[in-house]
Structures are given as structure tokens and as C-alpha cells.
Amino acid sequence: MADEGAWPWLTFAGLGLFHGLNPAMGWLFAVALGLHRGSRRAVLLALPPMAAGHALSIWLVAASVLAMGAVVDGAAVRLAAGVLLVLWAGYYWRYGHRHRVRVGMTAGMAGLAVWSFLMATGHGAGLMLLPALVPLCTGRVAEGRESLLIPLAAVGLHTAALLATTGLVALAVYEWVGLTVLRRGWINFDRLWTGALALTGLLMIITA
């Protein structure tokens, strides 16, 4: 950690906040389930499985970087990651709205986790973390156990920030704000998101 300073960790936490604010990442689903079942408990219970699904999606990306970092050097990983991000942004911009819907309002815990995993993966949530993951996950192979602990901690921090954000927003909307906020306040996260993916990818290619 000393090599890179605090910025990768701030990035993990900050992107956790960004992901958590996106209605498509869970808080809105939690509010809807609360309203359907008429209980704040339902809002709160929906959050952990969705955070778990998100974490798994992120972890798959981190583990891939880790595996790649073990065989090729850091610059190649950065370049590959950058290209992947730009391609994903292009795909998302063009086809992001066309997805099979597999989970509905009667979802249980497992359904919510699967839904969140699919949403995070489809949106490229883990890919957005690549600039911070790459320096943490590459060039450390020799250090043994630590190489696994640091990315795990990174995913944990991101997920904790996400869970805190979705929890706060979900409760605020459920208890006080109400759903009218959706009509004006639901800004186009997909557009921001696509832009963020493309920008991150380009930066990684340039700095590779």
C-alpha cells in the first residue's frame, strides 16, 4: 500500500458511493420491496444479498486481474484492461438496454443476489475499478499471501461503501422522500456510467 499511497483505496470507496447512488444497483429495488411488503424490515433485508451479488461480480474482475498479473507484466495488463473498458462502454452505449429480465418483484434473497450480480456485471461495475485494481493486483505475486488479502480488502471496502450508500438512500426514500423523487431526480446514470467507463479505459491505454 505504501507504494501507491491512499488513492486506490479512496477510489474503491468513492466508486462504492457512485455505484450505490445508482438506482439500478439496488436501493430502488429495496424500496420497492419495502413498499410491496409494507415493512422497513423488507427494505433492510434486501440490501445484504444485493451487496453480496455486487461484491462477487467485482471479485471476479479482481481475480482475473490477479491471475493476469501473475503471467504478464503490469503495462500489458493496463493496456488490455483499457481496451476492454472502451469496448464495454461501446457495447453498453449500443445495447445496454437489451437484457433478459430474470428477476422480478417476488424475488427472494437468492434472486436478489443473482439480480445484483447480473446488474453489476452487465453494467461493467468491476471494470470501472480496474485503474485502482491493477496497481494493487499486479507486481505483488512474489509477496505470497498478501497478494490475495489486498484485493480482498479492496473489494470489501468498495462493497461496504456501496452497502452504506444504498442503505442510506433506500431508507431516506422509503421513510421521508417518497417515490415522486424518481420523476425528476432519476438522472441518466447510464449515460454517466458509459462515459466513466470510456474515460477510464482511455486513461489506462494512454498511461499503459
Next chain:
Amino acid sequence: MATWTPDPTFYPSPRMAMQAPVETLAYVASFDPTRRLPDAITVVDVAPGSPTFSQVVGTVAMPNTGDELHHFGWNACSACLCPNAPHPHSERRYLVVPGLRSSRIHILDVKDDPRQPKIVRVLEPKEVAERSNYTRPHTIHCGPEGIYVAALANAQGEAPGGVFLMDHETFDIRGQWEIDRGPQRLAYDVWWHLGHDTMVTSEWGLPASFENGLVPEILLGGQYGHKLHFWDLHTRKHQQEIDFGAENQLVFELRPAHDPTKAYGFVNSVISLKDLSASIWTWYREGDSWAVRKVIEIPAEPADPALLPDMLKGFGAVPPLVTDIDLSMDDRFLYVSCWGTGDLRQYDVSDPFAPKLTGTVRIGGIASRATHPKAQNGKLNGGPQMVEISRDGKRVYFTNSLYGVIDEQFYPEGIDGWMVKLDANAEGGIAFDPDFFIEWPKTHRPHQIRLEGGDCSSDSYCYP
């Protein structure tokens, strides 16, 4: 194209949709029964106080003849706000207008000039059949996975009919919706309970049994549709079939409660072979499955055989022929069109198992030929048919044609088209707006109505 904030016509819940501004335009499907002139989407001014109120202010002719425009719908609606499949930045901008007879699908853009929409894409019958493997597209609903189209027949014009999906932005056909259709063969209407992950479909018949008129032998043989089908909305598998019994023919319009937490809805059977009555049934969740109960039965009315068409002379009675129903946004009032007798009824269905009749108007009708305060020539033909309710529940619009060749079976001289409006009292009770009677152009007949910004049979909601 995507926008920065959600389309202002999308509402999270039916409760909020009731606060929507008053509609200013109505779009009406209009067809030439002789199939010589192109069918059209007709635009009617419904803005109170407008100098052209209750007049036709726009007409969009289709590029071909003989389409038989019938039902149609929006590309996107309030279901885009659903948390599990959000598309909040799509626009309610396009009308998806199928030809029931031609199987051609037209896409109309209403954004630039809502009074004179532009046709921006036409999916030819061949493309529809090849991509979807279905023909005779009927109901259009915007939903969680795009545009759902209920079609009455397969590519060969035979069974099974079913549902296919269209992309709500590109309008490309994505293909058949069903993964496992189970015993389902016939199709007609489609809708759903978003809160219960359930799709419902109903039954009419195959093209050979209606494209040249209703076939008496098939009807009296109880061979038109008489079943409801329940599906898992997301696994796309058939779950349950409910048979109303062969005597309850033509199970048509599906009106699930708008409140997504409620697991019940209403459907009409047009005619009973036992006594020519019509009936409304409530479907509801019972334990782990769905059940139905008949909640309204409207009897046939005795009439002088001299006043009756050949098909009915022997019976000496007018069947009510309930051909359409519509449910107000607060799930409180059910409107029932009796196309045979000429009644348009309003029932209070606060208790969905014990409807109370709260209002009736009569116009047209096979024997009654009732008139309207603003009608010029007195005896009106046709009867209340496609009915649409404003989101706030205060205004009800309807037209009088059922289906080109079937119109003549019950109204042998043909139907002179009209569109009327009712004013509805918040606590029940309906009356004609004496200033709203649109005599339809003689060459065409009006069918389904869609209101600007959404109405009570266009949108579905994920939040209570």
C-alpha cells in the same frame, strides 16, 4: 433517444398517475371496412376549452390498404421505472400500430407534431412473420423487456398464437416470447401483474374463424376461446390454465388491478351459449395458484325479431355482447361495454367479488338504436365498444365498431362510426358530455382509443 431525466409521462405508481395533467389529444384507430382506402390513426382534440374540442384535428393515413387497424399502444410507459428492469430514460414517443388483418406493423412518431404524427418505420408482414413466427398482431403493451405483442396466429396463420417481443427503441423484432407454452393454443389479449411476476393471456380464435366473420357453427359448438392462461413473466413458462367452460365463449379483455400489490383482475366473456348472457369474471390469487369467479352476469334482452339480424332472429333476444371492459386507475370503477344492447355500464368494484352497478348510459344498440344529445340523425347504430378512461378517472371515451366483417353480422346495414365522451362522478355515476359527439368520416370506422401521455389500459406500475 435517451434523455437526462425520466419521461414526464412516466409515474412510479397508479396513485401518482392519477395526478397527471388532463389529456389534450386522443389517438383513434380508424379503418375502412371495404379495404379500398388506407386505414388511419385519427387524432381527436379532447382539450376542454379548445376551439377545436371534440373535432378530428389530424389524420395519418397508412401506406397500404386493408390493414384493419384495431388495437395499438406506446413504445414505452411507466413500467420503464421498474426497479428490476429500469429504462427510465426512454421516451413515450412512438405509437406501435399493427394491422390485425395485414400483419403489418407501423411505428408513428408523435413527438414533433402530436396532431400529425409521422410514420417512421413500417415492418412488412413478411418481416414480422419471419422474425417472430407469428401473424395477426393484436395487443401492444410496453413492459419490462420492451414491447410485448399478442398475436392471434403463427406464421402460417394457424395455431398457436402467442406473444412476441419488439425492441422499444429500434423496433426490431426480438422473437417469440414463450419458452414453454404448455397447453396454450389460442391467443387474444395479454397483460400482467408486475408485482406478482405473472403474465396473463386470453383467447379469441384462429384467423379462419373470424376473418370472414364469426362462424355460427364454431360459436354454437363452443369452439372459440374460453380459457385464461397464467405465465411466469420472467422464466416465460406456462403455469396454469383456467377453463371457463365451453359455454362461456370469447374470453377477451384483461384488466389486472393497476396497484401492483393486488393479485386480481377482471376479464369478460362476450356471450354465454346457455342464455346469450355476457359475464365478467374476477381472477385472483388463491394459495399458490390462480382461481376465477363469475362476478357479473348481464342477461339478454327480449326483442321483436323484426328488429334483429338473421343471426339472432331465432332467439328473439338481444345479447348484451360485452366486448370490452376497462378499469379505472384507482381500481375502483369497472366500465363495461355492451355492444349488443347499447349499454355502457359503470360498476363499483372496490370489492372485486361484489361489484355494484353505479351508472348506465345507452347509445346505439341492435334493437334500441338509442341516440345522443348532439347526434343529428337520431337512431344510432353500433354500440359502446372500445372504452378508454382518463388517468384521473373523470372522463371516459368510447367508439362503436367491433371488427369490420363482424359489425355487419349484428348491424346488417353497416355501422356509422361515432365517438363519444362521458363525464364520471368521483363517487360513481356517469353522463354523456352533451357537447362531445364525433360523427366519424363515412368511409371509416373507429376502434381503439389511446390518450396522450397514457390512459387506464396503457401503463403498468411496479410501485403501489
